[in-house]
Amino acid sequence: MSYLADLGEVYLAPNYKREPLVFVKGEGTRLFTDKGEEYLDFTAGIAVCNLGHAHPQLVQVLKEQAELLWHTSNLYYTEPQVRLAKKLVELSFGDKVFFANSGAEAVEAALKLARRWAYQNFGKKKHKFIALKNSFHGRTFGALSVTGQSKYWEGFEPLVPGVVWVEPNDLKGLEEAFDETVCAIIMEPIQGEGGINLLTQEFIYKAKELCQKYSALLIFDEIQTGLGRTGRLFAYEHFGIEPDVMCLAKALANGLPLSAMIAKKEIIDVLTPGSHASTFGGNPLACAVGCKVLEIVSDPTFLEEVDLKGKIIQEKIKALHKKYPEIIKQVRGKGLLIGIEFVIEVKPVYQELLKRRILTTTPKPNVLRLSPPLILNYREIDYCILQLEETIEALKP
Incomplete structure (x- = not known):
């Protein structure tokens, strides 16, 4: 083990099972350790570095933005944030965007949006979420509460109440889970941490149909599947339907912390000033890089x-x-x-x-x-x- 790995064992929280490798440089599909060893990266930082490591166009954009502006807070507009929001809307089903820093934060925003939208339109009784077993949506309390793998819950219960569980691709179970109290269903079109399990066309169609029948929102978690990973810009395009809300993160800025929640105008407009926020969400550095990422991967x-x-x-x-x-x-x-x-x-x-x-x-x-x-x-x-x-x-x- 290297000296830096030894230091990490002493000073870093033990919540990751790390390999005794210290990477100091990346180039394209390769990573290089402090000992000069070269590795072929078939992880991309867990579907994050879609354009590889140290992509020259992204490096150039980052350098240019770093010399202009790093942060102002979301009390003001910045050019990179507005440009990225516009690009995301033009390339997707959505009308408006909320920016945060991580996938879990995008999911939290989507859950809060669904609850608030349902509350304002139908009252307090419409508050339940449908989520899929074997899913993964993040480790914050809301995201964890709709993550369908009990191994992640241990030691953190009780979780947020009001979640109904359905087996992936179980049409009968899906139909039985819906009623007038459901505000949204959240799903990954391909379950990533669940083992790369694909939802069927029939199941997704049925979810969309039931959302329309019961006035509920269809939330797609495309944190792992979005931004070109599946051969389409967004995985929902494979199915010929549009969600009401979509969560993006991971590859959006190719490794810089950035996530987005995209939704239709009539839904997202319930997030009035003070209802939700993120201090660093949509910072100029990440958004500038995100604009270039989208330009490349949407081709x-x-x-x-x-x-x-x-x-x-x-x-x-x-x-x-x-x-x-x-x-x-x-x-x-x-x-x-x-x-x-x-x-x-x-x-x-x-x-x-x-x-x-x-x-x-x-x-x-x-x-x-x-x-x-x-x-x-x-x-x-x-x-x-x-x-x-x-x-x-x-x-x-």
Whole structure:
């Protein structure tokens, strides 16, 4: 372990299970340690650095903005914030944007918005949320309360009341959960921390239909799936429907803290002065970078490439699945958000890839997640698959 890692053990809170690696530099799809070791990054900071590390255009924008303005507070307008809000609205279903710093904050804003909208239009009785089992929406109290994995609740209960749980893709359970007291349903179109589980078209259509029937809001958490990750700018585009509210974060400023909640005008306008706020939300540095990120990832040619790369990776892993059915159980995902479910515990696979200097993540004990920067090239895809196959060969019974 390096000296810096040792210091981290002493001075940092023990709430993360860190690898004994200290990264000091990033370039494209590569990360470099304080010992000069090079790693191929198939995590992108957990679907954050969609444009890779130290992207030259983003670095230039950040430098230019850093010499102009860092912070004024949201008592005033700033050019980067207004420009980014305009771009998000033009590229999405929404009309107005609220900025914060993290995904959990965007979810908190969406939950508060839903409660306030329902209160103003229908009164106090309409306050319940429907959330999906196996979901993940963040670790603040509101976001945690609609996160459908009990392992995250331990030691923090009681949580915020008024949440009804439904199994993903359970149409009957979904219908039974709705009534006049429901103000909103929140869902990830692809459950990220749940193991890369896709919601079906039928389930999402039914949720939209029931929201309209019971005057409830459809909230999409696109914190992990948004901004080009699935081969579309937003994952909701795959389904041919529009949510009422959408949460974005992670890749919005490619690693700078920035999140957004986007909604229709008639909904978001209930957030009158004093009803909600964020001191650092939408700061000029992050928003300037966010504008350039959106410009790059919204390009149709760029998105077509992401879609193609995702299909190629999935085809190659499905070939491994066919070759090693006793090791690989299933492959799923969209674009460059891919989950490989193993028959065995995934930890030995993860550890061996780490030894081979390939970074991956394990959202579930038997699931390996690949979420590389969207700018990776085809040689890097081939290299990763080769290393994965060699790893599987070594693990064969």
